[in-house]
Amino acid sequence: MSVDLATVRRIAHLARIRVSDEEAPFLQNEINSILDFVEELNAVDVEGVEPMTSVQPMAMKKRVDMVTDGNIVEKILANAPAREDGFFVVPKVIE
Amino acid sequence: MSDLTRLTLAEARNGLASKKFSAVELNQAFVAAVARAKSLNAYIVETPDKALEQARASDERIAKGEARPLEGIPLGIKDLYATEGVQTTAASHILEGFVPRYESTVSANLWRDGATMLGKLNLDEFAMGSSNETSFFGPVISPWRRKNSDAKIVPGGSSGGSAAAVAARLCLGATATDTGGSIRQPAAFTGTVGIKPTYGRCSRWGIVAFASSLDQAGPIAQNVRDAAILLRSMAGHDPKDTTSVDAPVPDYEKAVGASVKGKVIGIPKEYRLDGMSAEIAALWDRGVEWLRAAGAEIREISLPHTRHALPAYYIVAPAEASSNLARYDGVRYGLRKTGKDIVDLYELTRAAGFGKEVRRRIMIGTYVLSAGYYDAYYLRAQKIRTLIKRDFDLAYQTGVDAILTPATPSPAFALGEKGAADPVEMYLNDVFTVTVNMAGLPGLVVPAGLSSDGLPLGLQLIGRPFDEETLFALGEAIEEAAPKIALPEPWWA
Numbered sequence A: 001m002s003v004d005l006a007t008v009r010r011i012a013h014l015a016r017i018r019v020s021d022e023e024a025p026f027l028q029n030e031i032n033s034i035l036d037f038v039e040e041l042n043a044v045d046v047e048g049v050e051p052m053t054s055v056q057p058m059a060m061k062k063r064v065d066m067v068t069d070g071n072i073v074e075k076i077l078a079n080a081p082a083r084e085d086g087f088f089v090v091p092k093v094i095e
Numbered sequence B: 001m002s003d004l005t006r007l008t009l010a011e012a013r014n015g016l017a018s019k020k021f022s023a024v025e026l027n028q029a030f031v032a033a034v035a036r037a038k039s040l041n042a043y044i045v046e047t048p049d050k051a052l053e054q055a056r057a058s059d060e061r062i063a064k065g066e067a068r069p070l071e072g073i074p075l076g077i078k079d080l081y082a083t084e085g086v087q088t089t090a091a092s093h094i095l096e097g098f099v100p101r102y103e104s105t106v107s108a109n110l111w112r113d114g115a116t117m118l119g120k121l122n123l124d125e126f127a128m129g130s131s132n133e134t135s136f137f138g139p140v141i142s143p144w145r146r147k148n149s150d151a152k153i154v155p156g157g158s159s160g161g162s163a164a165a166v167a168a169r170l171c172l173g174a175t176a177t178d179t180g181g182s183i184r185q186p187a188a189f190t191g192t193v194g195i196k197p198t199y200g201r202c203s204r205w206g207i208v209a210f211a212s213s214l215d216q217a218g219p220i221a222q223n224v225r226d227a228a229i230l231l232r233s234m235a236g237h238d239p240k241d242t243t244s245v246d247a248p249v250p251d252y253e254k255a256v257g258a259s260v261k262g263k264v265i266g267i268p269k270e271y272r273l274d275g276m277s278a279e280i281a282a283l284w285d286r287g288v289e290w291l292r293a294a295g296a297e298i299r300e301i302s303l304p305h306t307r308h309a310l311p312a313y314y315i316v317a318p319a320e321a322s323s324n325l326a327r328y329d330g331v332r333y334g335l336r337k338t339g340k341d342i343v344d345l346y347e348l349t350r351a352a353g354f355g356k357e358v359r360r361r362i363m364i365g366t367y368v369l370s371a372g373y374y375d376a377y378y379l380r381a382q383k384i385r386t387l388i389k390r391d392f393d394l395a396y397q398t399g400v401d402a403i404l405t406p407a408t409p410s411p412a413f414a415l416g417e418k419g420a421a422d423p424v425e426m427y428l429n430d431v432f433t434v435t436v437n438m439a440g441l442p443g444l445v446v447p448a449g450l451s452s453d454g455l456p457l458g459l460q461l462i463g464r465p466f467d468e469e470t471l472f473a474l475g476e477a478i479e480e481a482a483p484k485i486a487l488p489e490p491w492w493a
Helices: A005-014 A024-043 A073-077 B009-017 B023-036 B048-063 B105-112 B160-167 B184-190 B224-234 B278-293 B306-327 B342-353 B356-369 B375-397 B423-430 B434-439 B468-481
Strands: B043-046 B074-078 B116-121 B174-178 B193-196 B216-221 B264-268 B297-301 B402-406 B443-450 B456-463
Touching: A005 A024, A005 B356, A024 B306, A024 B356, A024 B375, A024 B423, B009 B023, B009 B048, B009 B224, B023 B043, B023 B048, B023 B074, B023 B116, B043 B160, B048 B116, B074 B160, B105 B174, B105 B224, B116 B160, B160 B174, B160 B184, B160 B216, B174 B193, B184 B193, B184 B443, B184 B456, B193 B224, B193 B468, B216 B224, B224 B443, B224 B468, B264 B278, B278 B297, B278 B402, B278 B443, B278 B456, B278 B468, B306 B356, B306 B375, B306 B423, B306 B434, B356 B375, B375 B434, B402 B468, B434 B456, B443 B468, B456 B468
Parallel strands: B074 B116, B074 B174, B264 B297, B264 B402
Antiparallel strands: B043 B116, B174 B216, B193 B216, B193 B443, B402 B456, B443 B456
């Protein structure tokens, strides 16, 4: 399988990474090179094989559903590039 | 006083205990060595004041007879571990200036046991790379050089700063992480020892995530004993990581020097790749002979799905990375590029903040997870992962205790020598190490000799789940038998 330029642009948008017109053909080549590399996996017989979902065979640990943390607004906002009145600031999202 | 940076971790620990020198003296020696070694670019941030403050506290404890297992031992921390109050970047522009308000569990365990911090070690951006050339803060230069050459050599990656710092005696040990070989390949390239423990042995909490089902923390150190000492402190159950395993941590140092007589060592025939260099094949053969001479039983085994591990890895790892790295959005921390709306802000921030290799992997991961491709790529790769793990399970069921393989297909290379035209060329570095992550197993790399051009070569031991002790015992047997590799003399200082 290989990707065309339109697909590169679609993936870039899904990944929320701006790709310039100059950069797109290089990315296309690199992505196709990697897709070529993984192509051989299509020949592996995986009939009836369960996908790995847990690296170690263990039951998912569950914690009690209760609040264990909080009142740390200052810590959470400490690294924010833009903040106001205890909130993160982003460009206007709705009109 | 003799040069304290020439000690091993165990020697320094014993010297502190017998009061031959103080923790402050020991840390001062390393602080000075770090300051002289800027040309290697191993550290992104140096924290000499913190190290000396911790060392003073250590001297007080030693005086009171209250020394802890790593009291006063100066370490370097890979800049993928969040350190409270100290910049943590994952070697990415997108996190430049990020100062965590919390401490990773593994580094907290080291401070709990008395270690001191010299600084944050350079790495490939978000741990994506095999040469430490993708760091936003510039490449790490290996302290090693080829015979009769001053060409700059890579230390391997992604834990290149960790490996270079240990090999150049810029710390007594370093934390590292391994997703596809990022502890073991740089250890092999620098003549140091690195262990990727079993998945779940160390907590991943507070370590910047790359591919969560493959990432594991582990140490890089000068020798097997030092690595065993460090792993004991790093490992352990953590309620904050649901994949960390609630099992007691053995005293790994006790395994160092244990007899390996009667241990069954598997030699997987699929690792003898077409075109394997004669030098690597000969090194592997010597490793077999050393273990046989130490009393181990050698047995040829088959791991038939080996060749699919690397391609499957390049689906699973980018897929998980694309999801993990979605959090870098220019809103909560790190870099922000202003845009006309929120989507514009995301796209501009991520284009400016991520380097080339990281962008490429996020794109691949996004593609293989996107509608219509998920089953063909990601689901298939996870099924192949089951087959890879089954290969190992079957080998262990027949009584194999550990598996011996080469660590890397070649010695270290020069800066800019690999991967410029085709990213896959760089990926092939991990061909012997990546299977271990795919199966969640422990893997130890020990130095075993020098290449014809004078660079270190390593051997890898792969163990049963949670049987790191056997790896330490076998690793020490190889260390004993192999020619001693003297660390390079400081041409950089």
